Amino acid sequence: MPGGPMRMQGGNAESQASVVPQGDGQTRARQGFESETDEPDETRRRAEEMRRPQWTLESRVEDVMLEGSTSRTNMRLNDFLRNHVGGGVVDEDHNVTMEMFVQDPDDYVQDQQLLEVILNLAAYRELEAIYKLHCEGVFSLWQWNIHERKDTATPFARGKLNAAISQVLNEERRETEERRWAEERARRRQKVELTVATTIKDVLFRGRVRVMDMQLNDFLVMELDGMGVTPANRNVLLKDFIKDSTRYIRGTFLLRDIKACDRYKRMERAVRDEMDMEEDVRRLCEKGVDNLLRWSLAAEEVKRSVHEATKQFLDAGFIELMSSITMSAPMKLEGCYESVYNARWHHVLEVPDGEGTGMYVREGEPQQSWTYNAVDDTLEKDDGVEQSGEAPPVLMVLTSDKGWPYSWEGDESTRECYVNCEVDRVWQIVKGDLTEWLSSHRGTDFEPRRRVLIGTSGIGKSMNAGSYLLYQLLHCDVEQLPMVAYFIGRQSFLFDKITKTVSVYMDDPRIVNVVKIFSLRGFKGYIIYDVALKGYQPAAGLPCKGWGMIVVTPPDKNEYERWTKKMDAIEIVIDCPEENDVRAMCIWMKRNWPLQEQAEYWREVRGRMNNVGPILRFIFGKQAYDDRIKACQQAVDGSTASELERNLGIGCCYSSNDSDLSRKLVRVVRVRRGNNFESPLTVLISPHLERETLSRLENEMKQSDFIFFVLRFWDYAPPYIIEKHAVSAFLNEDFLRAIRLKIRELRPPGRREPHRCALKEHSDKSFARKEVLPPPERLSNPVAMDHWVLYEPKVQNFPLVDAFFCGHKSEDAGWAADGYGGWAPHDNQHCAAVH
Numbered sequence: 148m149p150g151g152p153m154r155m156q157g158g159n160a161e162s163q164a165s166v167v168p169q170g171d172g173q174t175r176a177r178q179g180f181e182s183e184t185d186e187p188d189e190t191r192r193r194a195e196e197m198r199r200p201q202w203t204l205e206s207r208v209e210d211v212m213l214e215g216s217t218s219r220t221n222m223r224l225n226d227f228l229r230n231h232v233g234g235g236v237v238d239e240d241h242n243v244t245m246e247m248f249v250q251d252p253d254d255y256v257q258d259q260q261l262l263e264v265i266l267n268l269a270a271y272r273e274l275e276a277i278y279k280l281h282c283e284g285v286f287s288l289w290q291w292n293i294h295e296r297k298d299t300a301t302p303f304a305r306g307k308l309n310a311a312i313s314q315v316l317n318e319e320r321r322e323t324e325e326r327r328w329a330e331e332r333a334r335r336r337q338k339v340e341l342t343v344a345t346t347i348k349d350v351l352f353r354g355r356v357r358v359m360d361m362q363l364n365d366f367l368v369m370e371l372d373g374m375g376v377t378p379a380n381r382n383v384l385l386k387d388f389i390k391d392s393t394r395y396i397r398g399t400f401l402l403r404d405i406k407a408c409d410r411y412k413r414m415e416r417a418v419r420d421e422m423d424m425e426e427d428v429r430r431l432c433e434k435g436v437d438n439l440l441r442w443s444l445a446a447e448e449v450k451r452s453v454h455e456a457t458k459q460f461l462d463a464g465f466i467e468l469m470s471s472i473t474m475s476a477p478m479k480l481e482g483c484y485e486s487v488y489n490a491r492w493h494h495v496l497e498v499p500d501g502e503g504t505g506m507y508v509r510e511g512e513p514q515q516s517w518t519y520n521a522v523d524d525t526l527e528k529d530d531g532v533e534q535s536g537e538a539p540p541v542l543m544v545l546t547s548d549k550g551w552p553y554s555w556e557g558d559e560s561t562r563e564c565y566v567n568c569e570v571d572r573v574w575q576i577v578k579g580d581l582t583e584w585l586s587s588h589r590g591t592d593f594e595p596r597r598r599v600l601i602g603t604s605g606i607g608k609s610m611n612a613g614s615y616l617l618y619q620l621l622h623c624d625v626e627q628l629p630m631v632a633y634f635i636g637r638q639s640f641l642f643d644k645i646t647k648t649v650s651v652y653m654d655d656p657r658i659v660n661v662v663k664i665f666s667l668r669g670f671k672g673y674i675i676y677d678v679a680l681k682g683y684q685p686a687a688g689l690p691c692k693g694w695g696m697i698v699v700t701p702p703d704k705n706e707y708e709r710w711t712k713k714m715d716a717i718e719i720v721i722d723c724p725e726e727n728d729v730r731a732m733c734i735w736m737k738r739n740w741p742l743q744e745q746a747e748y749w750r751e752v753r754g755r756m757n758n759v760g761p762i763l764r765f766i767f768g769k770q771a772y773d774d775r776i777k778a779c780q781q782a783v784d785g786s787t788a789s790e791l792e793r794n795l796g797i798g799c800c801y802s803s804n805d806s807d808l809s810r811k812l813v814r815v816v817r818v819r820r821g822n823n824f825e826s827p828l829t830v831l832i833s834p835h836l837e838r839e840t841l842s843r844l845e846n847e848m849k850q851s852d853f854i855f856f857v858l859r860f861w862d863y864a865p866p867y868i869i870e871k872h873a874v875s876a877f878l879n880e881d882f883l884r885a886i887r888l889k890i891r892e893l894r895p896p897g898r899r900e901p902h903r904c905a906l907k908e909h910s911d912k913s914f915a916r917k918e919v920l921p922p923p924e925r926l927s928n929p930v931a932m933d934h935w936v937l938y939e940p941k942v943q944n945f946p947l948v949d950a951f952f953c954g955h956k957s958e959d960a961g962w963a964a965d966g967y968g969g970w971a972p973h974d975n976q977h978c979a980a981v982h
Contacts, residue, residue, distance in 0.1 A: 202314055207286060326365070341464055345439045348428045350464040351457065352421075359386035359418040359425075363395065366414060367405075374405055389418050420456055427453040439465055480649040484642060486549035487614075488621050490564070494540040495731040506541060506734045513540040517568045523823040524596070524717050525576050528568050542567055542731035545618060552617065552633045552640050553609040553677065555651075563735070564614040565607060565763075567728040569721050573600060573612050574619050576719055577697060581673070584695065585627045595673075595695035597716035601827050603814040604701040605764035606723050609635060609677050613699050617642070620673050630665055630672030632658065632694075636679040659686050666691035675699065678706045685710045702815045702827050720817035720827045723761040726753065736767070760814055760832035779811045783839045788847035791840060798859020800826045812836055816863065830863040837865060855879055874939050874950040880913050905954045914952065 341350065363383040367376045383395050396402045405411055430452065431437065436445045443465045450458055494513040497506050514537040519526035543566040554561045577598065584595035602608045613635070620631045621642060631642040639652040641661060652658040665672060674696040676685045684706060690696035698716070700707040710716065724732075733749045740748070755766040758776050765775035783791075786808060794808040800820070815827035831837040845853050854875050857864050876882050883906065890904055917937040920930065932938065932953050939950040 201318070341439065341467060345464075347431055347437055347439070347442060347461065348425075350439055350442075351424045351428065351460050358414060359384065359389075359421045361385050363388045374401070385414065385418050386422055389415060389422075420454075423454045424457050424460075427457040478651050478653075480555070480640075480651055483549050483555070483649045484621075484647050486547045487551065487618060487642075488647070490545040490547040490618055493544040493546070493735070495542040495544070495734055496538065497541050497727070497731075506731055508735055508738045513537065513543065515539045517571055519572060519575055522819070522825075525719060525825055526572055526579075528572065540731075541727055542735065543571070544735050545615065547614075551610070551614040552638070553613060553635050553679065555640075556636070556638055561610060564618070565611045565728075565732055565735075566615050567611075567724055567731075569724070569728075570607075570611045570615050573719055573721060574615055577616060577695075578619070580695065581623065581628070585624075585671075594692075597690070597695075597711075597714040598697040598719055599707050599711050599716045600697055600699045600719045600721060601702050601707075601815065602699075602721035603723055603762065603832075604810055605762040606721070606814075607763045608699050608701075608721065609679055610763070612721060613675055613677050616675055616697065620675075627671065628673060629670050630662075630694075632662055632672060632674045633677070634658075634674065634683075634685075635677040636683060659688050662694065663688065663691050666693050669693070673697075681706070690714075702829070718825060718827075720815065720825050722817050723814055724763065725761070726756065729753075729756060729761060729763075729766070732763070732767075756833065758833060758835040760836070762814075762832070775811075779836055780839070782808050782811045783836065783843060786843075788844050791844060792848075792856060795831075795840075796829045797831060797856070799829050812840060818862075828860065828863070830860050834865070841865070841868060850875060851878065855881070858882060874937065875917060877937055877950070878914050878917055883913055905952075909954060912954075917950075 361384065363385055366385060367374055377396075388395055392402060392406070396405065431442070431445075431449070434445075434449055436442055436449060439461070442450075442461050453461075492512045493508055493510055495506050495508055496513075499505070517539050518529045520529045545564040545566065546562050547564070548562065549555075550562050551564060580596045580598070584593060600608065600612060602612070613633070617631060617633055620628065621644060625644045629644050631644070633640040633642065637653060639658040641650045641652070641658060642648075643650070652661075662672065662674070670693070672694045674690050674694055676689065676696060676698045678684065678698060678700040681703075685696075685698055696714075697719075698707050698710060707716075711718070729752060730749050733752050734745060737745045737748050752766050755772045755776075759765050759772065759779060762775075765771045786794075791808065791812075794806040795813050796809060797813060800818070809829075812832055813829050814832045815829055817825050818828040819825050831840055841857075844856065848856065850872075854872050857868055857872060858876060858879070858881075887906055887910055890907060892901055892904065894901070912935055914937045915933070915935055917939060920938050920940045922941055934953050937950050937952050
């Protein structure tokens with residue numbers, strides 16, 4: 148049979164598919180391949196793939212059958228005959244398109260011999276196959292894929308269409324695999340690590356790709372060789388298909404065949420299990436059981452209400468958490484490193500004779516800061532230095548948008564860090580240690596000083612001192628100090644200055660091992676260990692070699708003494724904020740208020756300070772203050788004098804009794820004792836509670852015991868107590884022994900000769916008693932005075948002295964007082980006065 152230019156379908160389906168042009172409805176690609184056989188195989192393979200059509204499920208049947216060219220269906224019958232038969236044209240009335248001719252050939256060709264030739268042509272059989280498929284409703288590849296009567300099509304048509312379907316499914320399979328790998332990589336990056344706060348849903352699904360959320364077409368392609376794939380179901384999930392399968396695959400026999408497959412049955416079981424778990428998650432959340440810890444504490448009836456598979460997963464998750472918590476990876480806190488590192492500066496300045504509170508807020512760091520004098524291994528503020536320019540600030544404020552580590556565990560984080568002179572002093576001391584440690588002339592074995600920061604609970608050691616230390620340490624040279632660890636309560640944070648990340652460890656001792664690993668690898672770092680919760684003492688292995696460390700602690704020595712002695716740590720005592728510091732904090736908090744309202748708020752806070760002390764935790768909020776003053780008053784009223792004396796530790800430099808009373812009624816102040824070492828001295832916390840407590844003690848204690856008690860904190864005793872009991876203190880022999888060595892004579896101007904001191908001259912003597920001399924108007928006769936008796940005149944304007952006593956050289960000596968106006972001395976006596 149003569150050939151024509153359209154006649155090129157003589158081979159099998161595969162060979163024909165390889166020469167079909169690109170795309171649906173595209174023009175025919177050039178068939179000849181011009182490269183020689185010496186071209187590499189991989190290059191030829193890629194070139195061949197590029198020439199192959201990229202069929203899709205929406206590709207039309209005629210495009211596939213006619214290799215992308217539909218001109219044959221639009222060709223006139225005479226043109227077809229000339230191209231494929233070589234003659235035998237019909238008259239113009241019968242010269243219809245081939246699309247019309249295949250519908251009823253007998254109507255257009257009467258010559259049976261010619262008709263038989265046409266019907267046997269391969270080019271015609273392709274057109275005939277297309278027409279029959281159209282008649283059966285198969286217009287595209289996806290309709291062919293789900294066609295249940297494929298056996299009615301000719302072998303040639305089946306071969307071509309199946310080859311195209313295979314190509315489409317292979318491409319779908321490749322894309323599905325790529326999606327699966329992408330999801331798997333994402334899952335590995337977001338792998339759920341179990342904690343007590345892990346949600347029930349995360350425990351059950353553990354970050355894996357859920358079967359029920361897989362697309363129906365992906366499953367059919369990957370598991371059932373594309374059986375039943377249609378474009379309309381491209382976004383249908385397996386869980387939706389399981390609920391109503393006939394909605395998405397309408398062919399009865401096709402659906403039957405799909406459900407009969409073992410892979411489909413396994414998939415259906417997995418999807419139904421996951422759907423049951425999702426329903427269990429919803430029910431548990433309605434009952435308040437939304438994380439792993441709450442599941443472990445849930446009642447048995449709650450646990451029995453879920454499916455058995457769900458219960459087994461959750462029980463296994465909790466066991467895994469408890470048994471392998473030290474093996475868990477740390478959690479990264481997104482954005483927290485940048486928030487702390489980039490904290491914004493403000494400062495509060497004082498304006499002499501200014502309006503309102505006399506202070507104002509300015510943005511940025513201050514031009515001047517505080518200056519200090521070195522005192523032994525620490526510093527003290529130097530108020531005597533004259534500085535040019537702007538005066539030092541009253542307060543500096545650092546603002547971190549995501550708060551500071553001490554508050555990250557709570558629901559609300561505090562953004563401000565208040566830096567007064569006391570907080571900055573702590574950093575300046577640590578900075579000096581770091582400068583000495585990291586200087587180039589120090590050897591590799593030199594270790595930084597260990598420090599322990601002691602301060603009253605609630606004054607902002609964590610909120611201010613700890614946060615400010617962290618901020619400054621993060622700004623130290625990253626090569627010299629690349630790591631900072633922050634321990635506080637149940638949380639531990641590792642700040643990696645190289646990667647600029649924060650890792651958090653909840654109740655996880657593994658951070659100690661992590662720090663040790665960094666130490667062994669030569670990384671230096673610094674540890675801030677905040678004893679925020681009772682019993683959380685520093686670990687025995689801290690600090691590691693090459694790491695500095697400061698422990699922030701309340702004044703209970705049980706919380707830090709063991710570590711301090713082991714590490715030979717040096718104490719830093721931080722005083723409570725002063726009145727000016729708190730006033731500046733009020734100005735910052737209410738900086739947008741009118742001046743009058745700022746002043747009113749400050750007066751309110753100052754009144755609270757007078758009652759409960761300068762404890763920041765309790766003076767800014769009304770409810771916190773009301774609860775605190777009530778608790779403090781109950782502590783005083785509900786305690787006996789002996790309980791107060793025993794539990795408060797007033798006048799002691801070290802407190803080993805962290806009692807409820809001491810936390811409410813006392814604070815610590817910095818004092819310097821022998822060798823200029825600073826240490827904490829315990830004193831009463833506020834003027835109001837001081838009056839209440841001392842009044843209670845004075846009423847219930849013996850006068851001598853009370854005086855001895857007051858002597859413990861003489862430098863900090865209120866003036867009215869000193870005035871009231873100073874004279875009686877001389878009756879105490881311990882007091883006399885202490886002051887005899889320190890007595891200095893105050894000579895009046897012009898007199899050079901020293902006078903002897905009776906107390907020094909008679910160091911073996913002590914006062915027998917104290918007697919009160921009544922006012923002169925009540926004296927009718929002279930009063931005989933004994934030797935070594937302390938006399939206290941009860942006269943408001945008695946000249947110079949508060950009391951006096953008489954010494955003697957012989958047993959018969961004596962004095963007499965006559966209305967305070969004259970004295971009647973006998974022989975060989977002398978008198979001394981007490982001021």
